[in-house]
Amino acid sequence: MITQQRLKQLLDYNPATGVFTWIKSARGVKRSKNRVAGCVRTPPWEPYIVIRVDRVLYLAHRLAWLWFYGTWPQNEIDHIDCNPSNNAIQNLRTATSSDNKGNARTSKANTSGYKGVSVHQKTGSWRARIRGYHLGLYSNAAEAHLAYMAAARKHFGQFARAA
Secondary structure (H helix, E strand, C coil): CCCHHHHHHHEEEECCCCEEEECCCCCCCCCCCCCECCEECCCCCCCCEEEEECCEEEEHHHHHHHHHHCCCCCCEEEECCCCCCCCCHHHEEEECHHHHHHCCCCCCCCCCCCCCEEECCCCCCEEEEECCEEEEEECCHHHHHHHHHHHHHHHHHHHCCCC
16 A cells, blocks of 8 residues: 555645646656646546556545545545546545445436436325435425435435435
8 A cells, every 4th residue: 555655756746636747757667757647447437537556556536635634544535526537635525435425416317307306106206215215205306306305414414415
């Protein structure tokens, strides 16, 4: 596992932009000084930026945490704006797995337009659900979403995301 000292020998980090640049080459690998480090990991994974340092592949947001705070994060790192390529330090926060899921975007498979809301097939009503729990049936999607958001604030606190 890389240390903050080793990381700062090889890479510079701009906390405002979240971009890493190479200071010098790592173990015989020729790289231009000030060249942007890393690449976007391609599907089927989330498009996180990864950086290979000393033959080990690291997620850039975890390196940003180490570079800025000097320790590895104990939990997951949440991108507040849900953009996995935005590694600006003000966009990163530690989170449990549950917290991180609370800040997830609405699924692409969602047809209601509201997070936590779907059509109840038997009744045609709008159903609100969170974390597998049924919150009730409603006459319209907006009402169901209000029930979802109340539960989301209770379960996820600052990590509750409306969309």
